Amino acid sequence: LKCFCSPPGMSxxxxxxxxxxxxxxxxxxxxxxxxxxYFFEWAARPAVAELFRKAVEAHTKGRLELYLQTLAxxxxxxxxxxxxxxxxxxxxPARGAPVSALLMDERAHRHRATTAAPVVSVLDENGQxxxxxxGPKEQTPPAVLSDEDWTVIRELYSTLDxxxxxxxxxEPFLQDKLGLSKYxxxxxxxxxxxxxxxMDDQPVPAEIFAAWWSSRxxxxxxxxxxxxxxxxxxxxxxxxxxxxxxxxxxxxxxPGLEILDQSVELKESYLDTVLCRIFYFCDRFDSKRxxxxxxxxxxxxxxxxxxxxxxxxxxxxxxxxxxxxxxxxILCKFRELVGDGDTLLDRDRLMMYNGFSFSHRCVDRIFSExxxxxxxxxxxxxxxxxxxxxxxxxxxxxxxxxLRFWFxxxxxDGDGFLCIHDVRWFFEEQLGRANSMGxxxxxxxxxxxQLHDMLRPASPGKIALRxxxxxxxxxxxxxxxxxxxxxxxxxxxxxxxxxxRQASRFNDWDMxxxxxxxxxxxxxxxxGATEEY
Numbered sequence: 001l002k003c004f005c006s007p008p009g010m011s012x013x014x015x016x017x018x019x020x021x022x023x024x025x026x027x028x029x030x031x032x033x034x035x036x037x038y039f040f041e042w043a044a045r046p047a048v049a050e051l052f053r054k055a056v057e058a059h060t061k062g063r064l065e066l067y068l069q070t071l072a073x074x075x076x077x078x079x080x081x082x083x084x085x086x087x088x089x090x091x092x093p094a095r096g097a098p099v100s101a102l103l104m105d106e107r108a109h110r111h112r113a114t115t116a117a118p119v120v121s122v123l124d125e126n127g128q129x130x131x132x133x134x135g136p137k138e139q140t141p142p143a144v145l146s147d148e149d150w151t152v153i154r155e156l157y158s159t160l161d162x163x164x165x166x167x168x169x170x171e172p173f174l175q176d177k178l179g180l181s182k183y184x185x186x187x188x189x190x191x192x193x194x195x196x197x198x199m200d201d202q203p204v205p206a207e208i209f210a211a212w213w214s215s216r217x218x219x220x221x222x223x224x225x226x227x228x229x230x231x232x233x234x235x236x237x238x239x240x241x242x243x244x245x246x247x248x249x250x251x252x253x254x255p256g257l258e259i260l261d262q263s264v265e266l267k268e269s270y271l272d273t274v275l276c277r278i279f280y281f282c283d284r285f286d287s288k289r290x291x292x293x294x295x296x297x298x299x300x301x302x303x304x305x306x307x308x309x310x311x312x313x314x315x316x317x318x319x320x321x322x323x324x325x326x327x328x329x330i331l332c333k334f335r336e337l338v339g340d341g342d343t344l345l346d347r348d349r350l351m352m353y354n355g356f357s358f359s360h361r362c363v364d365r366i367f368s369e370x371x372x373x374x375x376x377x378x379x380x381x382x383x384x385x386x387x388x389x390x391x392x393x394x395x396x397x398x399x400x401x402x403l404r405f406w407f408x409x410x411x412x413d414g415d416g417f418l419c420i421h422d423v424r425w426f427f428e429e430q431l432g433r434a435n436s437m438g439x440x441x442x443x444x445x446x447x448x449x450q451l452h453d454m455l456r457p458a459s460p461g462k463i464a465l466r467x468x469x470x471x472x473x474x475x476x477x478x479x480x481x482x483x484x485x486x487x488x489x490x491x492x493x494x495x496x497x498x499x500x501r502q503a504s505r506f507n508d509w510d511m512x513x514x515x516x517x518x519x520x521x522x523x524x525x526x527x528g529a530t531e532e533y
Contacts, residue, residue, distance in 0.1 A: 057236070141218045141228060145210060148219060152177055153210055163203030164189065179222025180229065181306045183253055187245045188212075188229060226303045227292045237289040240275050247271050250322070256315030257324065269384065273327045276388045277320075278302060280401050286372060319510060326509075329516045330388050337387075344381040354486060359429045362409065362483040366390065371408035394484070396509035397476035400469065406479040407465045417462035420448055426482040433485050441488070451478055476508070 042048060051071075058067035145153075156173050157163070164170055167185035174180040174188070193200070196208035216228040230246060231238045251257055251267050260267045282290045282298045295302060300320040308318050315324045337349045347367050351358060358366075365371070367380065376383040382390070393402040408414075412422045427444045434441045452460075454474065455467040468475035480487035 141214065141216055141224070145214055149213060149217070150210075152219065153206060153213065157206045157209075160203075163205045164192065164209065165203045175307070175310060177219070178217060178225045179303070179307065180225060182310050183250045183306075184229065184246055186249050186253075190245075191229075222303050222307075223295045223301075224292060226306070227295055237291050239289060240279065243275060243278065244271065247274060250309065254309060254315060255313045259324070269331060270324070270327050272385055273330055273388055274321055276385050277326075277392070280389060280392055281321075281399070284400055284404070286401075286404075323513075325517060326513050329513045330391055331384075332520065333391060333516075334384055334387050344376055344378060344383060345387055346381050350382065354484070357484045357486040359426065359433070359483060359485065361426055361429050365409045370414070371405050392509060395512040396507070397479050398472035398508060403468055403472060403475055403479075404465065406483070407468065410479065410482060417459065417464055419462055420445075423448060423482065430482065430485060430488055434488065439489065447478070447481065 055064065055067060058064045156170060156177075160169055167189050171182035171185045174185055175182055189204070192198075192204045192208055192212050193202075195212055196204065198204060198208070215233060216225065218224045227238065230242050232242055235242075248271065251260060251271060257270070260270055279286075279288070279290065281300070282294045282302060284294070302321065305318055305320045305322065309315075309322065312318060315322055319326070333353075334345070337352060338345050347363055350363055350366070351360070367382075372386075372389065374382055374386045376386060389405075393399075393405045396402060397406060407418070410418055410422055410426060412425060424444060427447075431441055431444070451474065452463065455463060455470065457463045457467045468478075477491045481491050
């Protein structure tokens with residue numbers, strides 16, 4: 001400040017007694033303007049802007065303190081001659097400036113962003129620091145349209161008379177050029193009219209469509225187009241409220257969902273179920289957010305399944321997210337437990353699920369909300385969304401979301417490992433229930449040793465979640481044995497080595513829904529025959 005900010009005639013050279021009074025000179029207009037100019041020049045550097053962006057993102061996630069601690073931590077130095085600072089290999093600081101990450105030029109910043117694997121530290125539910133690779137930064141659509149973009153837009157408007165007037169005018173364009181579903185056209189048309197402040201009867205000109213395109217569309221990248229069209233433009237991720245307008249368009253327009261016209265409550269239940277299934281697969285860490293990298297990595301692909309709705313009039317053909325049959329199974333199971341007129345599920349009623357299959361200790365752990373926080377507004381109760389998440393996790397324990405859920409249930413001390421004392425606490429109750437029914441169960445140490453030998457964990461006697469991820473079919477049998485008595489009896493007749501070989505042959509959730517559907521049809525047939533008799 002002494003070198004750069006001193007106006008003519010003003011001196012900052014003062015003795016120690018005048019120093020406190022001289023601080024007031026920073027309020028001088030010249031000094032304030034100069035300092036502000038240098039501040040904005042510093043803040044405009046790419047590396048500094050990236051730090052600000054990460055700090056804001058950490059603040060929105062409640063992790064600002066952890067991020068600041070990461071910045072304050074001293075950098076790890078490479079071994080070398082004592083007292084000699086190693087020469088940095090990446091980036092050149094500004095002339096006369098200190099060697100600092102904040103003063104790194106744009107070229108070095110780009111090099112580090114593309115070559116160094118970004119390791120992110122986050123706090124998990126247990127307050128422990130977890131590090132994971134965050135992957136490369138996704139590119140946003142360009143703000144300036146290319147010649148190819150303008151060619152595609154002109155091609156669209158050459159087939160229109162004065163602009164886009166209704167959703168059907170550009171539905172084929174969405175399918176062929178952008179890789180999006182035609183059922184998204186109505187919501188997109190609303191976005192276009194809000195951008196141009198247009199009335200419902202006014203056509204959308206090409207300039208408005210180009211403005212909408214510039215911040216959302218990249219030709220040849222369907223996942224990026226879906227992500228930027230659905231999410232709020234001020235946000236960097238998709239939340240449930242962003243998907244609801246597009247889901248309502250599917251509910252109102254798809255011919256396979258006409259059965260939902262019976263009541264608004266049924267439509268809302270179906271919509272909540274589909275949203276729950278979408279976040280179940282796309283939001284693996286239960287953060288209530290979906291990022292672009294999640295859309296790219298999730299299988300089954302949400303974007304592809306949404307496009308398949310255009311090809312099938314039977315909604316049950318879209319089995320991964322939108323299947324009405326799967327929704328009907330979940331709703332019937334929920335109503336069997338809560339009864340008519342109730343919308344929340346308590347602990348005692350959950351115990352009745354699947355013929356009292358869950359153990360008491362398992363239900364206690366579920367309602368402790370250690371594995372997943374409930375969305376129910378009343379403590380000690382589960383909402384329909386919570387039950388949908390639970391039944392999908394119970395009937396198919398081979399998915400990543402399910403394995404994470406049951407691992408947290410069984411991990412009593414929350415240390416990130418399953419030890420013999422964690423498993424024994426659950427198995428004791430299962431063994432007592434089996435003995436009371438006259439059933440003989442294989443001792444626990446035989447199960448655990450067999451599983452330990454096959455998984456080969458890095459720490460002997462401690463099985464981590466990543467070890468279970470290697471063989472999801474074996475992990476499914478292991479967790480089912482600990483929490484469900486009915487599934488324990490089924491596993492007794494199987495071999496864990498055969499489960500290892502059959503890891504990818506079946507989809508447990510589809511099999512469960514099909515069996516339940518056949519059972520319901522059989523019950524309806526018996527009731528109809530009785531009434532006829």
